[in-house]
Amino acid sequence: xxxxxxxxxxxxxxxxxxxxxxxxxxxxxxxxxxxxxxxxxxxxxxxxxxxxxxxxxxxxxxxxxxxxxxxxxxxxxxxxxxxxxxxxxxxxxxxxxxxxxxxxxxxxxxxxxxxxxxxxxxxxxxxxxxxxxxxxxxxxxxxxxxxxxxxxxxxxxxxxxxxxxxxxxxxxxxxxxxxxxxxxxxxxxxxxxxxxxxxxxxxxxxxxxxxxxxxxxxxxxxxxxxxxxxxxxxxxxxxxxxxxxxxxxxxxxxxxxxxxxxxxxxxxxxxxxxxxxxxxxxxxxxxxxxxxxxxxxxxxxxxxxxxxxxxxxxxxxxxxxxxxxxxxxxxxxxxxxxxxxxxxxxxxxxxxxxxxxxxxxxxxxxxxxxxxxxxxxxxxxxxxxxxxxxxxxxxxxxxxxxxxxxxxxxxxxxxxxxxxxxxxxxxxxxxxxxxxxxxxxxxxxxxxxxxxxxxxxxxxxxxxxxxxxxxxxxxxxxxxxxxxxxxxxxxxxxxxxxxxxxxxxxxxxxxxxxxxxxxxxxxxxxxxxxxxxxxxxxxxxxxxxxxxxxxxxxxxxxxxxxxxxxxxxxxxxxxxxxxxxxxxxxxxxxxxxxxxxxxx
Numbered sequence: 001x002x003x004x005x006x007x008x009x010x011x012x013x014x015x016x017x018x019x020x021x022x023x024x025x026x027x028x029x030x031x032x033x034x035x036x037x038x039x040x041x042x043x044x045x046x047x048x049x050x051x052x053x054x055x056x057x058x059x060x061x062x063x064x065x066x067x068x069x070x071x072x073x074x075x076x077x078x079x080x081x082x083x084x085x086x087x088x089x090x091x092x093x094x095x096x097x098x099x100x101x102x103x104x105x106x107x108x109x110x111x112x113x114x115x116x117x118x119x120x121x122x123x124x125x126x127x128x129x130x131x132x133x134x135x136x137x138x139x140x141x142x143x144x145x146x147x148x149x150x151x152x153x154x155x156x157x158x159x160x161x162x163x164x165x166x167x168x169x170x171x172x173x174x175x176x177x178x179x180x181x182x183x184x185x186x187x188x189x190x191x192x193x194x195x196x197x198x199x200x201x202x203x204x205x206x207x208x209x210x211x212x213x214x215x216x217x218x219x220x221x222x223x224x225x226x227x228x229x230x231x232x233x234x235x236x237x238x239x240x241x242x243x244x245x246x247x248x249x250x251x252x253x254x255x256x257x258x259x260x261x262x263x264x265x266x267x268x269x270x271x272x273x274x275x276x277x278x279x280x281x282x283x284x285x286x287x288x289x290x291x292x293x294x295x296x297x298x299x300x301x302x303x304x305x306x307x308x309x310x311x312x313x314x315x316x317x318x319x320x321x322x323x324x325x326x327x328x329x330x331x332x333x334x335x336x337x338x339x340x341x342x343x344x345x346x347x348x349x350x351x352x353x354x355x356x357x358x359x360x361x362x363x364x365x366x367x368x369x370x371x372x373x374x375x376x377x378x379x380x381x382x383x384x385x386x387x388x389x390x391x392x393x394x395x396x397x398x399x400x401x402x403x404x405x406x407x408x409x410x411x412x413x414x415x416x417x418x419x420x421x422x423x424x425x426x427x428x429x430x431x432x433x434x435x436x437x438x439x440x441x442x443x444x445x446x447x448x449x450x451x452x453x454x455x456x457x458x459x460x461x462x463x464x465x466x467x468x469x470x471x472x473x474x475x476x477x478x479x480x481x482x483x484x485x486x487x488x489x490x491x492x493x494x495x496x497x498x499x500x501x502x503x504x505x506x507x508x509x510x511x512x513x514x515x516x517x518x519x520x521x522x523x524x525x526x527x528x529x530x531x532x533x534x535x536x537x538x539x540x541x542x543x544x545x546x547x548x549x550x551x552x553x554x555x556x557x558x559x560x561x562x563x564x565x566x567x568x569x570x571x572x573x574x575x576x577x578x579x580x581x582x583x584x585x586x587x588x589x590x591x592x593x594x595x596x597x598x599x600x
Contacts (some may be wrong), residue, residue, distance in 0.1 A: 164193070220394050343371050460496070
């Protein structure tokens, strides 16, 4: 630790649809008596109007040069911001969607695109401004940093410990890119934390020490996080360590691009069909405006505040006779679309359906094919089943994400899980009441930062998957047949940040001085594989291939194309990225490969 003065640990939730910041004041905290605050973030909410809010919408708008009056987007710390982010960006984007950047966080996890390239908005016309997913994320993070510095001049952001959250299912490439965006935004003392763990930390903090009476050794906590753009599942076990209760993350689900945005879009098409049934024409660009109205209507209707909410469909000039179209969305319609479409009452053996794909498709995000979140959850719990069991039985449930604020959705999800347990002869799972689902991740991240300094309980986590490197077998050339590839475990499940794994016992040959391709694989189900475990074959459920890395490793004093005998080692950096190191049999040279996608 340098001589910088650390007054706070700051938790930052870089969400798909919202960002939030919370902090623990060290001077006012002791043990489990913690002084925690949520930062209200100043942002433009209308031209010339700035307002501080608990959440910063994760939207970035790229206006035309003369679109907004001079000075109308000024912020307290910047009179002429280069980019417009937050609430005003979202509002303007509803009318001009081809200039609105959204879901940048989801694009960060997409290995099929150049995530450092200017690709967003993806539907922007030729010649329009675009920005990269990394740069968009950096803009949100920089705005949050500036907001902190403006409200806490006595404790500069750059001097504090910062914990930035990522989905538990983010692979090392997405984690590395998130850390890169944070570094560009001026985050100097950074740690990454999985969002479901942050949610549980928030719950632990809210119990003021009472979590030890609520949980017991042998409990398995299922954390379900349904946000605006993604759905994540995690399992956390309650164990015993030195006579005290301890928490350990034992399983993480796939990164599922399915959330509240999908629900809002489904409702928008319901409204569109209703209007067209009345003989009214609705153009594609108007659907974006309907989505915004459906988002607000959904929250009010599922909360039971009213039976119907009016929806106004925007128009342009005189293209629609009589101006804007009007209709309404009812609670019955929302429940039919959201509850039955996204949270259907299914059995634990009903898993996501795979449909036949069209040969050609637009380049876009790899959205989930099946909208049934309960089917994805059934698949996750079935994959984690102990030997001889149908699925892993959770004994406690914790919800996270804005979608699960709706009582109707939370009750449906709890009812489905309860039906699975009852049908399998299991005990009912109790619900851990989590406060403030919109800000729980940021609050939990700040608590974790405090706990790292010895001030609270910690969840043992580490790598959410075991990682493997592909090794080409040596065999005579056969026309039309590529040599088989085996997979060797280089980093076991749970390897913690800042730690190094034992070197792989097998000696391998590394090609240097010419272009090569590294193939990497991950597994969230093979949790017991040790370093050096060799897999000659595997199922799609066991191993998932990650983004390959193209490299040209320097030959040094060796000739190009030489095969150097090496041993592989792996370590996890403090921010949670995986680094592979090849160590030759002779000499001091080392070759490092970060398990992240380097498009350049």
